Amino acid sequence: MNSKKTNGKFLLSWLIFHIGVIVLLVISYSYENGKFSLDSDLFNMMPKPFEEESLKKANETLMQKLSKVAIVLSADKDFEKAKAGAERIYEKLNGSPCFVSVMLKTDTVDIKEIADFFYKYRFDLLDDETIKAIENGGAEDFAQEAVSRIYSPFTMLPLDNINSDPFMLAEHNLQKYLEVLEHSGTALRPKDGVLAAEKNGLWYVMIKTELSPKGAALASMDNGITEIYDICGKIKAETGTRCVVSGGTFHSHKSSNSASEEIKIISIISMIIVILMLTLVFRSATPIILSLISIFFSLFSAAALTFAVFGKVHLVTLVFGTSLIGSSIDYSLHYFVHASGNTNLKSGGEIRSKLLPGLTMAIISSSVCFLALIFAPFNLLKQMSLFSVTGLVSSFLTTTAIFPYVPLPKNRVVRGVGLFEKGFALAKKINGKAAICAMVVLSLILLFAFRENFGIENDLKKLYKEEGELLENEKEAYSVISYAPVSWYIVSGSDENEVLRKEEDLREKLKTIDKNSDGVMSTSVFIPSVEKQKKSRAAVEKLLPFTENQFETLEFDGNEAENFKNTFREAEKTLLSVASDDFPASIKEALSSYRLGKIKDKYYSIVIPNFMTETKVFRSLIEGNEGIYFVHKVEDINSDLDKVTTIVLEFFLAAYILMFIVLRFFYNTRQSLKIISIPFIVILATSAVFAATNTRPEFFSVTGIILVFGLGLDYIIYTQENEKTKDPVEKRLEPFAIFLSFFTTIVSFGALALSSFQPVHLIGFSIFTGLCAAYLAALFYTSGDKK
Amino acid sequence: MNKHSKILIFLIAIFIVFTLFPAEELNFDTICSNLAKFKITTGEFTQIKTTALKKSLKSSGTFILTRDGVVWKTLKPVASTAAIFDAYLVTTDAKGKKTAKSMLNNDTFLKVNDIVSSLFAGNSSEINKNFKVSFKANGAEKWEAVLVPKDKTISYAVSSVKLKGTFVKGSVAIFMAEIYLADGGSMSYIFEHQKHPEKLTQEELNEFKKD
DSSP, X not given: OHHHHHHHHHHHHHHHHHHHHHHHHHHHHHHTTTOOEEEOOGGGGSOOSOOSHHHHHHHHHHHHHHHXXXXXXXXXXXHHHHHHHHHHHHHHHTTOTTEEEEEOBSTTSOHHHHHHHHHHTTTTOOOHHHHHHIIIIIHHHHHHHHHHHHHSSOOOSOSTTTTTOTTOHHHHHHHHHHHHHHHSSOSOEEETTEEEXXXXXXXXXXXXXXXXXXXXXXXXXXXXXXXXXXXXXXXXXXXXXXXXXXXXXHHHXXXXXXXXXXXXXXXXXXXXXXXXXXXXXXXSHHXXXXXXXXXXXXXXXXXXXXXHHHSEEEHHXXXXXXXXXXXXXXXXXXXXXXXXXXXXXXXHHHHHHXXXXXXXXXXXXXXXXXHHGGXXXXXXXXXXXXXXXXXXXXXXXXXXXXXXXXXXXXSOOOTTHHHHHHHTHHHHHSOHHHHHHHHHHHHHHHHHHTGGGOSOOOOHHHHSOOOHHHHHHHHHHHHHHOOOOOEEEEEEESSHHHHHHHHXXXXXXXXXXXXXXXXXXXXXXXXXXXXXXXXXXXXXXTTGGGHHHHHHHTTOOTTHHHHHHHHHHHHTTOOOOGGGOOOOHHHHHHHHHHEEEEETTEEEEEEEESSOOXXXXXXXXXXXXXXXXXXXXXXXXXXXXXHHHHHHHHHHHHHHHHHHHHHHHXXXXXXXXXXXXXXXHHHHHHHHHHHHTTOOOOHHHHHHHHHHHHHHHHHHHHHHHHHHOOOHHHHHHHHHHHHHHHHHHHHHHHHHHTOSSHHHHHHHHHHHHHHHHHHHHHHHHHTTOOO | OOHHHHHHHHHHHHHHHHHHSOOOOOSHHHHHHHHTTOSEEEEEEEEEEXXXXXXXXEEEEEEEEESSEEEEEEXXXXXXXXXXXXXXXXXXXXXXXXXXXXXXXXXXXHHHHHHHHHHHHTOHHXXXXXXXXXXXXXXXXXXXXXXXXXXXXXXXXXXXXXXXXXXXTTEEEEEEEEEEETXXXXXXXXXXXXXXXXXXXXXXXXXXXXX
C-alpha cells in the first residue's frame, strides 16, 4: 500500500510537471498570438553589444537589414548576355514573397525628379567647401564660374530655370552630390539602364535583393536563397552566363542547411548506437521503448517550456537538445540495469528507493550547474540552461514515476557486466590515487608545454570558415563591387536635427583621417542639418550683390534680378527636413540605408566611412562624444564573447562553491572533496587537451565544460553511493550502469564533435574531453581500493 | 589614225577609267572613312544653347580635336576652357585657374566622350554600335545624318544628334551639329575655318595639361 501511495505521489509529480509545461505553453502561445519562432540567424546567437535598450534595438534593426541583403552578379564576357541574365533573375525574383525588394534597373532613377529636388532646395545644399570659399570673398568667382558652366557644353541639368537660378546652384549641388556618391557604395556604374562593371574581361551586372522573413528562413529549402540558386542554375545551363553571389545570407543558408542535415544525421546515428547498445545489454525491447519514451518526454517538455518562456528559440539551443538524449538516458539506464540485474530488488518501487539518493544528487548537481547559466546576460545561454534543466527534470520524473509501474522482466539478466569487468580489470588494479595524480600532472605538463595556446580567445572568424565556391564567389564579388563595410558609427539624438548635427561634426573629424578622400556616407550627406542649411543660405546671400551683373551677362531683360532676390527671401520660410519626406525616390532609397529613424524615444542613424583604418583610431574620434557609438561587427562580437565567457566562468565558480555546500549536507568532507575535485580535474584535462591541439578555449567550449560539470559529477556521485552498498550484486551492477551512462553520453556528444559547424563542434569536443576525464577520474577513485 | 578614231579611243578610255575607278559613292561610311584621315582638326565654333523655354544662350570660341582629346575654348561672352583627355575633365576659368577632375568612374561621361571622338574620327563601327544612323546626301557635295542613341544612359539626356557637312574633292567636313535634348532644349554648333594641321603648336599642346 505504502508502495502504491508512493508510486501515486511520484506519478502525480510527473503529471503536474508535464501538464504544467503544456498549460504554460498554451498560455504563452495565446499571449504571443501564435508567434513562436525558431531563430536560425547565426548572428542572433551572439551577445548584443549594447546595454541601452533603444540602442540595442537600433543596432539590431541595422544588423537585420544588413543580414537580409543578398547580391547577385550576372557575369558574362558579353555585356548584353550578362544583362539578359540579370533581367531573367530579376523577373523571377521580383514579386516573390521571399523578397522585400529586388533592384536591377538604374533607369528607375528619375532624372527630372532629382533635378526638381536640387532646384527646389538650391539655396540649402551648398557644401562646406563652397560655403567657406564664398564667405572668404569668393562670391564673384562663384558667379563667374556659374556663367562658364551655363555656356559649357558639359552641363548636367537643363537650363530652364536659369532665370530663377542664375548662379547654377542646383547644378553645383548636384555635381557635389555625385562626387560624394562616386566614392560611396559599390564600384559598379550605370550602363544601359543597369549597374555594371567590367573586370578581367567579364561584365558583371548587379541585382541587389533584400530577403523577407520567409526568404531569410534558414535550414529551409523553400527560401529566397534556393530561389536564387535555382534560377542561376537554369541560366548557366542554358546560356553559360554564371552568377556570382555575395552576402551573409548565403553563408547562413549553407551553414544552417549543413548544420540541420548534420543534426539529423548525428541524432539518428546517436540513437542507433544507443539502441544497439541497449539491445545487446538487455535483449529486450522494453528498456529501449521506455528509454525512447523518456527521451521523447524530455525533449518535448524542454522545447515546450523554452518556447513558452522565450517565444523565439535559437537553433543552437535545439542542437544542444540533441545532447539531452545522452543525459536523459542516464537515469533510464540506471533504472533498467537494476530492474534487469538486481534480483535483490523485487519491485519498481524498491528500485526507485535504491536509486533515489544517487539520482537526486545527480539531478541536483546537474541542475545547479545548468541553472548557473540562467543568470548569464545572454539569451542563448538562458535558453540552453532552461532547456537542459527542464529536460533533465522530466527524465528524472519519468524514471522515478513511470518506470516503477512497469512489471519487472521475468528473466532478470544484464549482459555485458562480466565483459565490462574483464575489460576494466586492468584499470581496477591501478593505484587510483596515483592515476589521479598522473592525470593532474600530465595535464599540467601539457599546459606548460603548450602554454602559448592557452587562454580564452573568441574569434568569430574561426567559428565560421568561408570555403569552397562561396569563398571564391565572395572574393570575386568583392573585387567587382569593392564595397563591404565592416564598421560604422551609430549616432543617436533626441530629434532628427540633433542626429544630423552630430553626423556633420563626426564627418568633419573623419575627414582628418581620410587620407585618400574616400569620404563618408550618412543621412547628412543627403539632408544637411538646419544649422548647415542656414549657413548655405548665408553664403547665397553673399551672391545677391552680383545678381544684376549675372543677368546682364546672360542677356536677360526685365526684373529678373529682383524676382530672383524675392524668390530667395520667400524660400527662407522653408528648409529641407527629414520629416518632410520630400525627396526623390533614389535619395529615399539611399536614406533607407543610413537612417534608422525613431526607436523608442530616440532617433538613430548610421555613418559609414568608405575607408579602413585601425579601430582604435575610429574610436578615438568619438571619445567624450555622447550619443555616438562605434561598431565593428566582428571585433565587438569577439570582445563581447570574451566578456560573456568570463561571466560564465564567474557564474560557474559561484555554482561550484554552492555545489560544495549542498554536497556537505549529504556527504562527509572527504567524500565532498572527492566529488568536487572532479570538475577541477575536468577543467585541467580539457584545458590541456585544448592547448595540445591548439584549440583556444572560447565561449562555446567553455559552455561545454560547464555542462560536463553537471554530467561528470553524476559518475562520481553514483560511485560514492555505490560505496555505501554492501550487496555484492549491486556493487557489480553500479559500475556497469555508470559505464553504460558514460558510453551513451559520449556517443551523443562525441558525435557533435564531428560537426563541421564550429560552435557545435567546439561544444561537442569540450564535452567529449571533459566527460572522458570525469569518467576516468571516477573510475580511478575506486580502483586499487581495498574492498 | 583618223580624228574619229582618236575621239572614240579617248571616250573608251574615259569609259574604262570611270568603270574601273568609279566616283566615290556618298554615304555615311564614306563620310566616316574620310573623316578618319584627319588626326587633328582645329577651328572656330559658335554655340547656341536653347532651353526648353526657348531662351537662347550664344557663345563662341575655338576648338581642337585630336585622337587623344578635345579642347573647347570659349572666348565670348565669358572666357573659359574645357579640355577632355586621359579620362580627365580639365576646366580653366577666366582667371586661368585650372581644375582637373578624373572622370574614370563616370561611365556616362566616358561614353559620351568616346562617341564624340568616334564621330570626329569617323569610326563608323563605333558610331553604328551606339546610334541608329539615318544618312541623306543633299546633292553631290552636302550631306546630313541623324543619329539616335541606342544606349539608355545617353538617351535620357540626348534624344538625337543631327550633323550636316560637306564632301568636296574627297575632303569631308562637319559644319553643323545640332543636339536635341530629352528635356526639349537643344544645342547647336556651327564649325568654321576648320584646319587639319599635322601637329599642334606648343600653345595648343599646353591646353592638354592638367596644371
